[in-house]
Amino acid sequence: MATTGGKNSSGAGDPARTLELLWRDSAAAPAARRGPRQGLTVDAVVDAALALADGGGLDALTMRAVAQRLGVTPMTLYTYVPGKSELLDLMLDAVFLRMDRPPFGPEQPWRDRVTSVADANRALHLRHPWLVDLRIVRAPLGPGVMAKYEYELAAFEGLGLDDVARDSALTFVLGSVQAGARAELDARAVERESAMSDGEWWAAHEPLLARVFDGARFPLASRVGEAAAVAYGGLYDAEHAYAFALARVLDGLAALGTP
Amino acid sequence: MATTGGKNSSGAGDPARTLELLWRDSAAAPAARRGPRQGLTVDAVVDAALALADGGGLDALTMRAVAQRLGVTPMTLYTYVPGKSELLDLMLDAVFLRMDRPPFGPEQPWRDRVTSVADANRALHLRHPWLVDLRIVRAPLGPGVMAKYEYELAAFEGLGLDDVARDSALTFVLGSVQAGARAELDARAVERESAMSDGEWWAAHEPLLARVFDGARFPLASRVGEAAAVAYGGLYDAEHAYAFALARVLDGLAALGTP
DNA sequence: GGGTACTCTATACAACGTACAGAGTTATGG
DNA sequence: CCATAACTCTGTACGTTGTATAGAGTACCC
Structure with missing residues (x-):
């Protein structure tokens, strides 16, 4: 068993900022910004995050990994995205948007x-x-x-x-x-x-599972469980x-x- | 949005050990053990973990918190349980076992x-x-x-x-x-x-959501979404x-x- | 040409699970 | 009876996470 127990809470951030990001409100920001040009885009960040998560799940999605993939320092990402939970929001919306309809x-x-x-x-x-x-x-x-x-x-x-x-x-x-x-x-x-x-696992631990498939104690469970296992080839x-x-x-x- | 992204993988541990624990195989261990008597029981550990998780979710369930609740050092728990994922296995089985039938x-x-x-x-x-x-x-x-x-x-x-x-x-x-x-x-x-x-949130951000409930762009979504929201009181x-x-x-x- | 707003970096912190090394305690084998 | 082995519990430490904070450099505005 595994969990996905994590901080990662969202909605926590400023919803207005999140909405701006979701709709890529370039209108909200002045056309000409001050400091150096940004070397990346929000989309690039989202795509990098997607590549990581698609390949290795949420465990592989760390801010450090995203940054490395983009050739920047971890903290640079926070120029594009307020935090990880907002990044997840963006990822979700992105994959929804790209679905075939x-x-x-x-x-x-x-x-x-x-x-x-x-x-x-x-x-x-x-x-x-x-x-x-x-x-x-x-x-x-x-x-x-x-x-x-x-x-x-x-x-x-x-x-x-x-x-x-x-x-x-x-x-x-x-x-x-x-x-x-x-x-x-x-x-x-x-x-x-x-x-x-799955089949190998069951075979390897069959002796230990004798009591589990105790037909006297769990008649239905052992019968149905075995029938299902047999039907699916384990x-x-x-x-x-x-x-x-x-x-x-x-x-x-x-x-x-x-x- | 939030995740439950975490290591916490299980099945990783020795399944035989886990099964022993699940069925509380005292038979597997000699009746008289050597060192000092154990001050706790597996059940006590599981109960403490359950209390934490029931109250604060998986975020509140840390080995340190469980230990503190039992008045021991974090590492002491590893005398009773091989790791956190096995503890989760035990918790799951425990709440299943206690269900009314x-x-x-x-x-x-x-x-x-x-x-x-x-x-x-x-x-x-x-x-x-x-x-x-x-x-x-x-x-x-x-x-x-x-x-x-x-x-x-x-x-x-x-x-x-x-x-x-x-x-x-x-x-x-x-x-x-x-x-x-x-x-x-x-x-x-x-x-x-x-x-x-939910209602307050929607009200607070209604202006931002104008484009979302754009009847021209999303006729069905805006109509149905609003109908559902009205029906449930937001x-x-x-x-x-x-x-x-x-x-x-x-x-x-x-x-x-x-x- | 300052001042200001920005980008990107480096360092640092508080959590987490748990590896490791040890101090103390008890039953066992000689 | 005692040395040893097996055990319990503790303290410290490591690597990893998200991100706060501070600063260095850069480009636009008045």
Whole structure:
């Protein structure tokens, strides 16, 4: 087990400053600034941070590492960004903004649309594993967050939902996807870190687990646990879990329209 | 925004040692040990850790704080527990083990049973806010984890699911609950930290958000976002979100039985 | 051409988990 | 009975983190 226990709190900073950054309010600052020209841009900082986090997770994202990647001193970053939490805000908005948003066809059934939203979000989380470790306390309302929200709400057209229910439905879908992605990423991480596949691990410690699979004490758990393990070849089958969850989510939403 | 970015990885330690600890294998050690009697117990350490984490989250859970609470030096803890990640394993198993598990009546419809499982898990997450920050990479198969799994699997009796599907269904339900709990805890945290309610925050920064609620650029988002905000009184309504998600989950599961 | 606002750097601090070395204590083997 | 081995608990120390603070140098404004 691992945590992501950290300071890293946000929303703490001045929200006005954060919003300026998110929308890259060059208008807010005078066109001609005084001292030396800046050698970098906010985007460069964000991109460097993204490269680090995408590759090595939030653990690899340190201000020192970002600075080194950009060839500057750590403290230089604070000229571009008020702190690490604001940098995370910017990273989040950036990956949201860059998501593909193919327009929905007017004839496309809502199940297809919601499925494609779910698929896109799963892919997003797998490409940016640090996303699941982010605690989005007060969503940074940047262009990416807004564009994503706007687009994804449209997927629920034709379900007969009022506005409030539509927001709830989207939250519900995204929550399910995120939960699945989290489990999947955790499973991947453990294989990488222990250099041992799930199956190998289980085999290696089978003797110790005799009491766990004690059919007398835990009849259901041992039976179902083993059935699941056998079905997936000893591995947690993320693909299967995702397909199952998505089907349930869609059916659950469908039941809204047919009371 | 905040993270829980941290080392704190587990499964890293010797799994045999962890299992011994989880099941409190006093049998594994000789009855009479050599040096001085131990002044504490593993349970005392776990309880101290739980008190800290329940009150202040994972940020408050430091080895130094646990030690201070027990009146010992930080390093003393390492006599009882190999490291922090194993301590987290023990904490997780402990709170699972202590959950209430009222037996299901044989006549009780599955919807009631699954609802009570969901309710119990929501309550668990709200009582132990650090749970959502834990990355359960390789579930520590202690008595608590097993008992919980055994109990919760029983809730799906009568749905006509095979063993593999039953495991998937449980995972799906727990994932939804956890996603909701996470959002709820994040919402709470931000109110506490900023000493500003969601409504106050929005009001204070409304001018800055003009472009966000630009009806021309984000017609759906601004309309739906505002409708949701008005419906909840400006606040994220966790109760509503939970009820909505649970109803969808149950309907989604119901669709399994009626093809 | 000062003064001022800026950029970037160097140093420093308080946390964190825990490695390491030791001092003191107890059961065990000769 | 006593030396030794095994154990508990402590003190100190290291490397890593985010970032406060102070200063050196640079470019624009009046």
